[in-house]
Amino acid sequence: MKNYLIILFLTFSYSLIAQVGIGTVNPEAGLDIVSSNGILVPRVALLSLTDITTVVNPTGTPLAESTLVYNDATGGLTPAGFYFWQNNQWNHISSNSQKKVHFGKILVNASGDVIVTGVGFSPKSVEFVAINRIEGYNNTYRANGNNTNDIRMAGGTTIGYAQNTGSSIDQQVISNGFNGSSINNIGTYSSSSHCIAAYFVNNNGEPIHDDGSPNSGSDTQNGLISASLQSFDDDGFTLNFDNFLAGSTTSNRTNQMVVIYKAYR
Secondary structure, X not given: XXXXXXXXXXXXXXXXXXXXXXXXXXXXOOEEEOOOOOOOOOEEOOOOOOOOOOOOOOOOOOOOOOOEEEEOOOOOOOOOEEEEEEOOEEEEOOOOOOOXXXXXXXXXXXXXXXXXXXXXXXXXXXXEEEEOOOOOOOOOOOOOOOOOOOHHHEEEEEEEEEEEOOOOEEEEEEEEEEEOOOOOXXXXXXXOOOOEEEEOEOOOOOEOOOOOOOOOOOOOOOOEEXXXXXXXXXXXXXXXXXXXXXXXXXXXXXXXXXXXXXXXX
């Protein structure tokens, strides 16, 4: 009898450790809660997607995968909602009321960094499209000369994307260029290190030069307005325009470009 009681006690103790029931005597999982009042997970103010100071592992080791909290969006990271820890960052659990796609536009008029905000979430991927010589959000354009064979006549299209693979940023762009003066040849361009690349060419498919002319002066910009995506941020993303074919004020050969983008949560 004594041995039987010991075995029964050990079995019962193991059951208590293996399964916990709240509001039920027959738990059907490691933790089974039967209640009409709901539960509250820890409510915190996360600073960023990589915040490792607001929430800590009590053992002193790195945060465990699947750690779950509710972020109240008062610490810097938005939007508010449930977040879980995975792959060294906080991942938002989106609801049906939160948008999953954002459309936006950028007017580019110089080289350097462009920080895009107002997306409403940290994108996982972004698509880009642009057409040469679209120089404003509300604009009708016609070159102030015929058959000039310079930047004023340089048409083309660029299509690209960038996506977060978890360990790096994968991006690609393809574009074409032609010239309205005449089309003796066309130009094409592609790059796996850029997501935007408008290509401006003369009627022989050769790059327009830095001053907007068909072939005079320097050619340091390679006939391009090109950019790579540097980072996916909490509320958007950052682009770096490494080439910008600005043209010149001579004969109104100035240049800028509207880029349309589509960001996905």
